Every structure is written in C-alpha cells, then in structure tokens.
Amino acid sequence: MTVDNTALAPPLVVDLDGTLLRSDLLLETGMAFVRHKPLSLFKPIRWLLKGKAALKEGLAKATHLDVTVLPYDQEVIALIERERVKGRTIVLATASHISLAERIAEHLQLFDQVLASNSERNLSSHKKRDLLVELYGAQGFDYIGNSLDDIEVWKSARSAYVVNPESGVERRAAAHGNVKQVIQSNTPGLNHWMKALRLHQWMKNALIFVPLFAAHQITNPLLVWQGLVAFLLFGLCASSVYLLNDLLDLADDRHHASKRNRPFAAGRLSIKSGLIAFPAFLATAFIGALLLLPWQFAAVLAAYYVLTLAYSLSLKRHMAIDVISLAILYTVRIIAGAAATSLELTFWILAFSMFIFLSLALVKRYAELRDARKKGHTEKTRGRGYYPDDLEMISSLGASSGYLAVMVLALYIHDQSTNALYSHPQVIWLACPLLLFWITRIWMLTHRGQMHDDPVVFAVRDRISLMVGALFALVFWIAA
Missing domain, CATH: 3.40.50.1000 (HAD superfamily/HAD-like)
Structure with a gap:
C-alpha cells in the first residue's frame, strides 16, 4: 500500500x-x-x-x-x-x-x-x-x-x-x-542603482557651463574648476531628487509601459534603501556647495530642490504648469553655473533657455499623449493634466516656442554687448537656420512617434543632433 x-x-x-x-x-x-x-x-x-x-x-x-x-x-x-x-x-x-x-x-x-x-x-x-x-x-x-x-x-x-x-x-x-x-530571485546590483540615480541625466547639468562659454571664459582654469565642482554637486542633488521622485511615483510608474521597470517600482531596490540614499546624496550636495563654492550657488541649488519637490508632489499633475516648471528647472541649471563662477547672466541667455526648453518639455508631453491615443485611451493620462485630444494644441505650442527661441537668437545678434564679445557677430546668423532645422526635425520625429526618450537625452545620442550641435558651436567660434 x-x-x-x-x-x-x-x-x-x-x-x-x-x-x-x-x-x-x-x-x-x-x-x-x-x-x-x-x-x-x-x-x-x-x-x-x-x-x-x-x-x-x-x-x-x-x-x-x-x-x-x-x-x-x-x-x-x-x-x-x-x-x-x-x-x-x-x-x-x-x-x-x-x-x-x-x-x-x-x-x-x-x-x-x-x-x-x-x-x-x-x-x-x-x-x-x-x-x-x-x-x-x-x-x-x-x-x-x-x-x-x-x-x-x-x-x-x-x-x-x-x-x-x-x-x-x-x-x-x-x-x-x-x-x-x-x-535568490532579487539581488540588487550596481546597475539598478545607476538606473535609479539616472546618471545619464547628468548630461543636462552641462548647462552649468553655458555662462562660461557665453562670457568666453572657458579657458579660465579657476572658473572651469568651479564649474566642474558645480556640475558634480548639482548631479548629486538631481540624483537625490530622482530617487525621491521614484519613491513618490510608485503607483503611477507601475501603470506606465516603461517606467514600471524602474528599480523601485519593480521592487529591484527596496524603498528603505531609497529613503536612506536620497537624503545622503542631498546632504552631500549642500555641504559641498557651502564649503567649496560661493553661497549664491547653494541658494540656487536650494531653489532647484524646492521647485523639483513641488513638481514631484503637485505641479506635474497640472496642465501647462508642468511644462513651464520643467523649462524653469533647465534654466535654473544655467543660473547655477553663473552663481558658481560669479559670472553675470544676460537677458538673452535666459529668454533663449526658457523658450527652447519649454518646446522640449512639450515634446515630452506630446510623445506620452501620442502613445496614449495610439492605445485608444481617451481619458486624462494618469498623473498628468492632459487628454489625448490635446495633441494638436501641444504640438502648436511646442513648435511655436521653439521658433521663438530662434527669434531670440536673431535679436541677440544685434545687441550692443554682442558686438563687444564677437569680432564677426554677423556670422551668428548662420546658427539660425541650423536651429530652425533641428527644432523642426525634433517635432517631426515626435509627430511620427519616433521620440522614445527624453528629448535632451535623445539629442545627445542622435547623430544628426550632434552634427548640428558641432556646426552650431563652430559658427560661434568663427564669430568670436
């Protein structure tokens, strides 16, 4: 038996x-x-x-x-x-x-x-x-x-x-x-932390060096060193924000086609480890800022953190306010660079930055809404203030904002301070068609559903965008 x-x-x-x-x-x-x-x-x-x-x-x-x-x-x-x-x-x-x-x-x-x-x-x-x-x-x-x-x-x-x-x-x-x-089915690794810290997003902090280029001080070793320190500290602060943002957005990320694979949303990293890491990165950034750079940089860093926190908790769920906030957050990086190196910012840099980054923020929203419409969704997107039917208006606003950035660049050529900085300011006119081409191409690719990344990250990885950027820099070098 x-x-x-x-x-x-x-x-x-x-x-x-x-x-x-x-x-x-x-x-x-x-x-x-x-x-x-x-x-x-x-x-x-x-x-x-x-x-x-x-x-x-x-x-x-x-x-x-x-x-x-x-x-x-x-x-x-x-x-x-x-x-x-x-x-x-x-x-x-x-x-x-x-x-x-x-x-x-x-x-x-x-x-x-x-x-x-x-x-x-x-x-x-x-x-x-x-x-x-x-x-x-x-x-x-x-x-x-x-x-x-x-x-x-x-x-x-x-x-x-x-x-x-x-x-x-x-x-x-x-x-x-x-x-x-x-x-042993879930072993946290260095790759999970690198993904959570968004180290690839640190490339956005290169905007910190814009004031150095604009003031023709990129060969000044002291100012370049201050810019590098500011770049590192801003990156630590930004990573702290990314960690906190992922912890607050667990529910929304798990309903997103790609964001559900983020380390915290997927459970690859524990919430407890995130709650330890984000204040550690934040404290390191601010202590370094107070000890190594002018106090104005720490003040700008604090403003960036407060705005980012407000964006994570509330602003990103409100129509128009979200994209304007993103444009400001990009512009704050330029302001931080000026604060770190004690250089003055011009009206032209700030105006150009706001318009170009508002356009790119709207690119990001358009891409998200296009995917939602393609899947047959008609309701408001989760965690955002937009409906798929807003696509046409968003594309109109985004392209217009990008072209306004070109207008700001054109007006900058005729400013008296430009004549003082450049030997041949009229050469800068060549940068205008380059920028027009790039903005038009970005929006056309987005309209066709080929924008799958953050547009800034896309630009750094895109061969044509890099070629346009190199030509853009060459124009300014010749003008100087």
Whole structure:
C-alpha cells in the first residue's frame, strides 16, 4: 500500500513583505500618504504614538494601493502554485494590515486563509509564531520568509524557505537545521542603482557651463574648476531628487509601459534603501556647495530642490504648469553655473533657455499623449493634466516656442554687448537656420512617434543632433 505523503504535508505559510512581495506595504502606504496628503504629515506620527498596529491601520485606510500592479516575486508564486497542485493548504501570514492582505489574497487567488495585523495586533516575529503554533502546533507548518523577524517563526516551523534574505538572515536560519530551500530571485546590483540615480541625466547639468562659454571664459582654469565642482554637486542633488521622485511615483510608474521597470517600482531596490540614499546624496550636495563654492550657488541649488519637490508632489499633475516648471528647472541649471563662477547672466541667455526648453518639455508631453491615443485611451493620462485630444494644441505650442527661441537668437545678434564679445557677430546668423532645422526635425520625429526618450537625452545620442550641435558651436567660434 502506497502512502500519499502530500496529503500529510502541513500547511505552507507565506510571509508577504519582502517575500511574496518585493516591497514593504507599510512603506508603500507611507509613500502614498506623503504624495497625496503632504500637508498631513503629523497624522502618521500620532498613529505611531498609539503603536505600530495603529500606524499600519491608519495608513491602510488613508491610502489606496492598486494591488494588481505590485511587484510580486514570480518564483515564490511558482512555488506556491506547485504546492497547491499537491493539495496543500496555503496560508498568507503577514504583519501588514488585514485589509491589504485580504485584497492581495483576493487578487492572487492562491490562499486558503489570511492572517494579518489589525488595529490591536501587529502580527510580527514572536506574535506570528505564537499564532501559528496555536493553530497548527510546533513543527506543524512550513514557513516562507525573508527577514530577521522571521527567525522566531522558523524556529517553530517544520521546514524553512528563505527568500532573498536580509543580511545575516540566511546564516541564522541555517543554524536551526530546517532550511529546505533558499530562493535568490532579487539581488540588487550596481546597475539598478545607476538606473535609479539616472546618471545619464547628468548630461543636462552641462548647462552649468553655458555662462562660461557665453562670457568666453572657458579657458579660465579657476572658473572651469568651479564649474566642474558645480556640475558634480548639482548631479548629486538631481540624483537625490530622482530617487525621491521614484519613491513618490510608485503607483503611477507601475501603470506606465516603461517606467514600471524602474528599480523601485519593480521592487529591484527596496524603498528603505531609497529613503536612506536620497537624503545622503542631498546632504552631500549642500555641504559641498557651502564649503567649496560661493553661497549664491547653494541658494540656487536650494531653489532647484524646492521647485523639483513641488513638481514631484503637485505641479506635474497640472496642465501647462508642468511644462513651464520643467523649462524653469533647465534654466535654473544655467543660473547655477553663473552663481558658481560669479559670472553675470544676460537677458538673452535666459529668454533663449526658457523658450527652447519649454518646446522640449512639450515634446515630452506630446510623445506620452501620442502613445496614449495610439492605445485608444481617451481619458486624462494618469498623473498628468492632459487628454489625448490635446495633441494638436501641444504640438502648436511646442513648435511655436521653439521658433521663438530662434527669434531670440536673431535679436541677440544685434545687441550692443554682442558686438563687444564677437569680432564677426554677423556670422551668428548662420546658427539660425541650423536651429530652425533641428527644432523642426525634433517635432517631426515626435509627430511620427519616433521620440522614445527624453528629448535632451535623445539629442545627445542622435547623430544628426550632434552634427548640428558641432556646426552650431563652430559658427560661434568663427564669430568670436
């Protein structure tokens, strides 16, 4: 007579945060709360004073997470499905709030029972262990977990499954001699951090050197050194902003075709690590600015950070305000370069910058809306203030803004200060058709659906744009 051992298998108990889910629901709801209710930041503190269980309940009820797009670990799901086929009872046991756990269980349709925290109980560590022992007995269940809090549970489990363990967890779990399997499905790497920090976006900070070129001081070693330091510090501040922006935009990014692959949205990097990294980068940027450069640079850097934070929290969801804000953020980089090198800015540089970067910001919006219309969407785009039907107006505004930048350049040629800077200012007229060609080409490519990157990043990678840029610089060199 053959005995079916699977029928005798105890329940398989699965942890949620960091195990089934490549994230932490407490931090997920916390970031969602900050994004949607930034003026109510003291509420979570009041909840926490009542205990961690009260905090979890408060955040769960004050926010709404779309559980269908959360970053689930597919290897853990595959393990659960294999055990379900064998007829095992599958239990979700989590320290997250019961309302979130039940919604996830309903979405995944993998669990026979859900055990979770409520307003009176934070189901973590020994409390989870005690409840499981009470329900199934010591060594009466198998347990899948990942953290130090799970050590206590593994002690009373028949078999331990360790998933993407935190530092030191695998060693301590192995000490009990019941580890059946270690799953390494999500190892954060340097490439994930490079992607999260958006190092390729640092090329935008090259605008810091515009005042040096405009004042013909690019051969001044002291000013060039100050510009390089400003470039590095601005990059650190910008990366800090990118990290914070990704943490605040988790929900929207997961609904976006490409942004859902960003490290935090995809669960490749933990929210906790992001909350540590972004203030560290920010502090380094400001300390360096105060110690190494004129105080005016630190003031401009602070203005950039405040505007970027306002953009992330609110401005980017408002029609027109978002693209104007982006144009200002580009222009602030030029102002930062002038502050770092103590050079004066002209009206012409600022006007040219605002118009050209407003045009490029509208390129970015047009590309997003074109994709939405192509997919048949008619409603307002998620996290933005535009409808797909706004395409024609956006293209009109964007092209007009780009051509206004050419007009500013043409007027600059006849300014008295230009005659003082250039030996042959009339040669600069050759730059006008070059800029007209480039702007027209950018908008035509966008209209055809061939603009898949940030337009500034596209320009740096595009061979024709680089050729136009080289000719543009040559014109100014000849004029000088």
